[in-house]
Amino acid sequence: MFSIVFTWLMVAWGALSCIYMLRCAWRRFPHRDVDDVIPFLYPVDISLAESLLDPAAEFEFRWKLGPQQFRQAQRKRMRLYLELTRRMSHNSKVLVEYAVAAKGSSDPDRVILASTLQEKAIEVRLYSLLTGIKLRLWLLLRTDLFHMAPVLAHLRTTGEIDGLQTYTALKSAATAVFVQFPPDILDSLTRNL
Amino acid sequence: MNVLEFIPSCMLVVLLGVLLRRGAYKILPFFFTYVLFAVAADIARFMVRDHPHPYYITYYATEASYDVLGVLVMYEVLRAVLGNLIHGRWGRCIFPAILLASILLSVARSHAAPTQFTRRVAFYILVGEIAVRFAQVFIFAGLVTLVPLLGLRWRQYPFGVATGFGLYATVSLLTTTAFSDFGTRFTFLWGVTSLVAYSLTVIIWIWFFSAPQKSGIPTPEVSALSPGDLKKYKDALRRMR
Numbered sequence: 343m344f345s346i347v348f349t350w351l352m353v354a355w356g357a358l359s360c361i362y363m364l365r366c367a368w369r370r371f372p373h374r375d376v377d378d379v380i381p382f383l384y385p386v387d388i389s390l391a392e393s394l395l396d397p398a399a400e401f402e403f404r405w406k407l408g409p410q411q412f413r414q415a416q417r418k419r420m421r422l423y424l425e426l427t428r429r430m431s432h433n434s435k436v437l438v439e440y441a442v443a444a445k446g447s448s449d450p451d452r453v454i455l456a457s458t459l460q461e462k463a464i465e466v467r468l469y470s471l472l473t474g475i476k477l478r479l480w481l482l483l484r485t486d487l488f489h490m491a492p493v494l495a496h497l498r499t500t501g502e503i504d505g506l507q508t509y510t511a512l513k514s515a516a517t518a519v520f521v522q523f524p525p526d527i528l529d530s531l532t533r534n535l
Numbered sequence: 536m537n538v539l540e541f542i543p544s545c546m547l548v549v550l551l552g553v554l555l556r557r558g559a560y561k562i563l564p565f566f567f568t569y570v571l572f573a574v575a576a577d578i579a580r581f582m583v584r585d586h587p588h589p590y591y592i593t594y595y596a597t598e599a600s601y602d603v604l605g606v607l608v609m610y611e612v613l614r615a616v617l618g619n620l621i622h623g624r625w626g627r628c629i630f631p632a633i634l635l636a637s638i639l640l641s642v643a644r645s646h647a648a649p650t651q652f653t654r655r656v657a658f659y660i661l662v663g664e665i666a667v668r669f670a671q672v673f674i675f676a677g678l679v680t681l682v683p684l685l686g687l688r689w690r691q692y693p694f695g696v697a698t699g700f701g702l703y704a705t706v707s708l709l710t711t712t713a714f715s716d717f718g719t720r721f722t723f724l725w726g727v728t729s730l731v732a733y734s735l736t737v738i739i740w741i742w743f744f745s746a747p748q749k750s751g752i753p754t755p756e757v758s759a760l761s762p763g764d765l766k767k768y769k770d771a772l773r774r775m776r
Contacts, residue, residue: 345643349712352640356672359679366682370604407662438686445688460688461618467685502624522646 351492374439382436384429384532391506394423397495416491419483423494424477430509433462433535439515444519454508455519462512469503476500539730544577546737553744559692562748563615565607566696570740572597572604601661605667606634608696609674614679615693633677637669665711668704675701695743699736706732 393399404412441460443452480492498505513535520531551570554560560567576597583589610630617626642661675697682689710728 343647345640345647346712349644349708350667352672352676353709353712355676355706356701356708359676360698360702360705362679363680363689363694435686442686442688455733464685464687471684502626 358511372511373443374436375443376440376520376527379436379440380527380530380534381431381435383531386426386429386433386509388510391423391426391509394419394426395495395498396505397493400493400495416494419494420477420481420492423497424474424481427470427473427477427505430466430505431474434466434470434512437512438467440465441519452519455515459512459515459519462515464516465503465508466505466512469500469505469508472500472503473497473505543730543733544574544581546734546741547574547577550737550741550744553741557692557744557747559744563608563611563696565604565611569601569604569608572600576600595657596662598664602660602663602667603766605671605700609667609670609700612678612693612697612700613674614693616681616687616697633668633670633673637666637673639667641666665708668707671697671700671704672708675704690743690746692743692748692764695740698743699739702739703732703736 403415407415438460441463443458444456445460447453447456476497513532516531516535517528519529547570554570563574579593579597580590583593612680613630617629644665645658645662668700678687678694678697679689679701681687690693706728
């Protein structure tokens with residue numbers, strides 16, 4: 343019985359995937375050019391993220407605050423980091439779409455730089471999606487109430503991806519791709535990423 | 536019906552030509568081998584079609600080879616799409632886990648609805664074939680799910696291969712699950728549906744491989760930046776930190 347139900351689920355999943363691929367073929371991949379990148383990026387404060395994931399800072403909070411106050415502070419910190427991962431995820435999606443379009447360039451150097459950007463953006467997106475799921479679960483299940491306040495520092499690496507290191511690499515890759523554009527565009531990129 | 540049966544074989548020859556033109560043997564060697572084998576298997580089956588015993592042996596021997604090649608092609612697809620992500624500790628477990636789940640599901644299915652095979656070898660080949668179909672749907676549907684999540688580019692050769700196999704495997708699982716209720720009419724329905732699905736699969740492959748694809752493998756040989764660009768790059772990185 344279980345195997346039949348599972349087979350039907352697989353058939354449904356496969357059929358939905360076929361429909362999605364048909365939709366993709368119909369609509370084509372969004373073609374982002376440079377004008378569709380910078381205004382769409384949300385700034386990510388890496389130093390803030392560093393401080394949120396710093397185990398010493400967390401230990402200090404735990405030391406200074408009472409259990410209830412610490413739980414409240416930890417929830418606030420989790421929500422803040424969730425917002426940062428949302429921004430990382432959004433930025434990486436924008437950059438993946440741009441990299442895909444840039445890979446169509448006739449300049450081989452540009453294609454290689456775009457491939458690196460795409461690779462880094464996919465890694466960041468994977469990290470932010472997995473971290474987002476973890477954080478939402480922690481917030482939803484109220485794990486803090488059962489004296490199991492989650493340790494935010496554990497989120498630095500998810501799925502073997504060091505989030506902040508990869509995001510920094512993504513910024514470098516984006517800068518390398520945009521370096522040949524006018525300085526004002528590069529400035530905006532460095533501000534918005 | 537007999538003439539229609541040759542349509543997929545003719546299209547496979549066209550596909551082989553397209554693959555040769557695109558140099559697919561360098562990008563996806565297992566898939567190229569699969570198509571080459573499919574053409575050879577069709578010829579072999581055609582040659583022994585009037586001799587029941589040799590046809591039986593040829594049919595099951597080629598089916599078993601299809602199963603093995605199908606697994607290798609799906610591994611190749613997964614490796615090509617996920618790139619570096621598959622080399623991690625968890626990444627390395629993805630393919631064996633899919634394969635194991637597929638074999639377990641296929642075995643469970645064969646126990647739930649026992650087949651009427653007298654020869655054990657034929658039975659095992661059929662179980663293996665259903666396991667490969669499960670693995671193909673798993674990998675195809677999984678990769679398609681990753682397209683919107685990770686922003687992967689869908690118009691690339693490995694996705695084309697996965698889409699073709701995914702469509703055929705989905706239809707195959709559907710027909711073997713749903714049409715078994717039709718009794719003796721099942722053979723005819725299964726034959727027609729498989730023929731149409733396989734033809735569509737080959738059309739999908741031809742369509743995907745009809746467009747040239749730039750090599751996505753980054754090489755370290757990027758031309759050096761000009762001194763002006765290098766300064767801009769360093770300044771920009773400094774501002775970001």
